[in-house]
Structure formats: structure tokens, C-alpha cells
Amino acid sequence: MAAKRILLGITGGIAAYKSAELVRLLKKAGLEVRVVMTRGAEAFVTPLTFQALSGEPVRTSLLDPEAEAGMGHIELAKWADQVVVAPASADFLARLAQGMADDLLTTVCCATEAPIAVAPAMNQAMWKNFRTQRNMSLLAEDPQITVWGPDQGEQACGDTGPGRMLEPDALASWILADATRATVGALAGKRVVITAGPTREPIDPVRYISNHSSGKMGYALARAAADAGAQVVLVSGPVNLPVPDGVAVRPVMTAQDMLQEAERVVAEGCDIFIATAAVADYRPAACAGDKIKKTDEAMTLSLVRNPDTLATIAARKNPPFTVGFAAETTDVARYANDKMQRKKLNMIVANDVSVPGLGFNSDQNAVTVFWPSGEQAIGPDSKQAIADTLVALIAEHSNKVGNS
Missing domain, CATH: 3.40.50.10300 (CoaB-like)
Known part of the structure; x- marks a missing residue:
């Protein structure tokens, strides 16, 4: 696949545990995967989990002196063929919509020229909130960004409604489909x-x-x-x-x-x-x-x-x-x-x-x-x-x- 390097961003939310399965599916399909976690994500799943599954060091901090000695956030931004943020919390989506670069993940999103896909995950009331929907409208106008989901159903808090992150197999299918579309022309003229x-x-x-x-x-x-x-x-x-x-x-x-x-x-x-x-x-x-x-x-x-x-x-x-x-x-x-x-x-x-x-x-x-x-x-x-x-x-x- 042409688009075979996936930078997976993980933000703070209970759905972060599902991202481990997503990494496994992508690796099984033969894609290269690197993971960036926000501080909130670390409260749900440890970086060691994703390091073991991806076979790559997990980045968590923009102000890591060792990683940033070589401008690590720029290297990550250039390395990725596609950036996928799953789960994408309401907080992250708000900061992304405003073009903020106040942590490693948002900084990479600002610096990369690769397509960005976000998989929202939050309580149904947060998803329906006017401010969240306003931020989603801004993201919809960005030609670099695609929104996958959210799904509907029962949530961890007991509520039922829209806001669930798409399941890992569904996300993997979207990512692999995007990777395949990137090969369009691979057989051109054949x-x-x-x-x-x-x-x-x-x-x-x-x-x-x-x-x-x-x-x-x-x-x-x-x-x-x-x-x-x-x-x-x-x-x-x-x-x-x-x-x-x-x-x-x-x-x-x-x-x-x-x-x-x-x-x-x-x-x-x-x-x-x-x-x-x-x-x-x-x-x-x-x-x-x-x-x-x-x-x-x-x-x-x-x-x-x-x-x-x-x-x-x-x-x-x-x-x-x-x-x-x-x-x-x-x-x-x-x-x-x-x-x-x-x-x-x-x-x-x-x-x-x-x-x-x-x-x-x-x-x-x-x-x-x-x-x-x-x-x-x-x-x-x-x-x-x-x-x-x-x-x-x-x-x-x-x-x-x-x-x-």
C-alpha cells in the first residue's frame, strides 16, 4: 500500500482501550503504526500497551528533550501517510477546530500534510452540545480532515445515543480503504x-x-x-x-x-x-x-x-x-x-x-x-x-x- 504509515493519536476517553485492538488489526494488515497519546489517554491505558502492540516507542509529550532534540514532532508529521485520532474527545476536537498546537498531538496535526481522520467518542449530551457541533462544522470545512462516526448505542455512563467511537474493525476497514485508495493508479496503464x-x-x-x-x-x-x-x-x-x-x-x-x-x-x-x-x-x-x-x-x-x-x-x-x-x-x-x-x-x-x-x-x-x-x-x-x-x-x- 502507498499509504502504509499510520500515526494513531489517542485522546482521553474510556474508548481508548479499544484503540489497542485497532493497532493490532492495522499491524496484522501489514501497516506501520506509531502512537501518540495525550495526557488524558494515559489515564485510561498505559503507553507500554501500545508500544508492545505497535513495536514502536510511544510519544506522549511535546516537551520531551530527548525526542525534540531532532525536532521529533516535525519528524512524526512528515513520517505519517495518514493521521488517525481514535478516540477523539470533545476537548481534542475543539482544539483541533481552532488550530491550536498546545500538546504533541495537536502540534503534529498542525504540522502534517497527511490526511487526518478523527473518530469522535464522548457522552451523547456532549456530542449534541451546540459548541461541539459548531466545532464539528468547522472541521467539516477543512479539506484535510475526515470525520468517521460517531456510532450510536449504549455508552459506558449508561446513556444511550450518538457519541460511541466506531468499533476497531470498522475503523480498520476505513483506514485500509483509504490506504487502498492511495494506490489508485498503481496499475494505471496495465x-x-x-x-x-x-x-x-x-x-x-x-x-x-x-x-x-x-x-x-x-x-x-x-x-x-x-x-x-x-x-x-x-x-x-x-x-x-x-x-x-x-x-x-x-x-x-x-x-x-x-x-x-x-x-x-x-x-x-x-x-x-x-x-x-x-x-x-x-x-x-x-x-x-x-x-x-x-x-x-x-x-x-x-x-x-x-x-x-x-x-x-x-x-x-x-x-x-x-x-x-x-x-x-x-x-x-x-x-x-x-x-x-x-x-x-x-x-x-x-x-x-x-x-x-x-x-x-x-x-x-x-x-x-x-x-x-x-x-x-x-x-x-x-x-x-x-x-x-x-x-x-x-x-x-x-x-x-x-x-x-
Whole structure:
């Protein structure tokens, strides 16, 4: 991700304990996180907690002689790709709206050129107060500042109403979405071909061999690649999904159809080829012309091996940057790395489809990405969030290959 350095500001409020989970989620997603705490925040959670989770020293004072020997507040302001303040108390929001710089966090906010997001957290009466709303109106006019929330519901004081900080997973999604939007253009000028969904291998006019693939991962990748500026062609097996905006779809049915269409599209020009489709490894040796009647107690079906679309594309004379997918149920890393080497792939994305609630037919997934010199785990998360991260990673590595 382009926007991968997050400066998290934490102000005084009971919701400060939730910020620990936010740091954990951001680190898990592969972002760099540094934390600045106000004096009020220290009354709720200790800096040591955030230091342990972020792996970075926590800054708490503007007048720290050691940190400010090198103009530390300016260094922090320049380091951040995005500043997020969660929770953002009524006091902090008032000072931010007035442009004050009377502690480290407000000083960094004044000094940074990075976008600033604030997640308000306060009692419902404080949130509804005229002065708070006036300050929020001022912040809404600031093009550098975005307000996330607040949420509604039961509060720590027992009141119910608006003022709750958004939950950490929701905030993490917003931050990751912003980081992804910062990569828009990462694939500008690139032509990306993606295969998605299952194939269907006919046994007779009404029956076929297939699998549980829903196509959701491939369609999410197509959307993410289009958002990143790529021209995207989606070679899709039969699915029940809307076509992402700006994506051209080439529908296919069988494994042979998919290979033929993929070769045609790649020959038209392809910089990156991503094979997410769950292609049937075998097909019936012959398809009956009429429906097979249920007359015998047993039936023997003769199968022949299907062509390998991914290996065929990777073996071209001048292959595109080729990314494969491996859906496994055991020994995921070993099988994935073996597949990457055998098929001469640039990258492979592996997931354990035996894990309940992940993978096939689910909106959630967890994957590990392997390339010849490294690996990265992503998720569990929504398939779209994983797709956004994957596209950023693919863009980064394909550019390295192109420049080598």
C-alpha cells in the first residue's frame, strides 16, 4: 500500500482501550503504526500497551528533550501517510477546530500534510452540545480532515445515543480503504486478465461435474484492479455475481473454454494474469447426447485430464506477471510453494478451504501469499479487503519484475 504509515493519536476517553485492538488489526494488515497519546489517554491505558502492540516507542509529550532534540514532532508529521485520532474527545476536537498546537498531538496535526481522520467518542449530551457541533462544522470545512462516526448505542455512563467511537474493525476497514485508495493508479496503464469462478464439465445435457467456487474472490480482485487504474478482463465461469464497474467479462463454461478464452485475451495484450478460477482437473471422456437414465445400481464414469490454463499462460514465450491461487485442505504452504515452482509462477495465493467460514461460498477469507523470496499472511478479512491488499502487493512486485 502507498499509504502504509499510520500515526494513531489517542485522546482521553474510556474508548481508548479499544484503540489497542485497532493497532493490532492495522499491524496484522501489514501497516506501520506509531502512537501518540495525550495526557488524558494515559489515564485510561498505559503507553507500554501500545508500544508492545505497535513495536514502536510511544510519544506522549511535546516537551520531551530527548525526542525534540531532532525536532521529533516535525519528524512524526512528515513520517505519517495518514493521521488517525481514535478516540477523539470533545476537548481534542475543539482544539483541533481552532488550530491550536498546545500538546504533541495537536502540534503534529498542525504540522502534517497527511490526511487526518478523527473518530469522535464522548457522552451523547456532549456530542449534541451546540459548541461541539459548531466545532464539528468547522472541521467539516477543512479539506484535510475526515470525520468517521460517531456510532450510536449504549455508552459506558449508561446513556444511550450518538457519541460511541466506531468499533476497531470498522475503523480498520476505513483506514485500509483509504490506504487502498492511495494506490489508485498503481496499475494505471496495465492490462490485467483474471480468471474466476468454477467450470462445469458436462456428463449429459442436465448433469455436470463442478465445485464449490462462488467466484467472489476473483470478482473482488477485478474490482480492486479496476479501482487501481487497470484495464481488466474477467474470464468467468458460471457465477451469480454482479459485474464490477469498468470490468469486461468473457463468460465461459468448461475448462477447455476457459483455456481458449484466456489464451485469446492474453494474446491481445496482458501485463498481469491472475488465475483465481477453480478449474476442474478432469472432465468426462464423453458427454452423453441424452439424459442418462437411472437404471443400474452403479455407474462408472471415465474421466480425462483437463488442460492447465495457469501453467499454459505461465509457459508462454513472453509470459505476463503470473499469479496463481491454491485452495488446499492440508499442508498448505508446501503444496502452494510446490505449485509455484512447478508452474513457474511469479506469485501464488494459498488458502485453507477446510477452515469453517472461510474460502468457498463465504464473504470472508484468509490467505498467505508466497513469492520466490518471501511470503505474507493476509486476513481473516472480507474478500474485498483481501483483494485490495493483494492488488497493492501484486502491483508492487510486478513493478519490481518489470524494472529488473
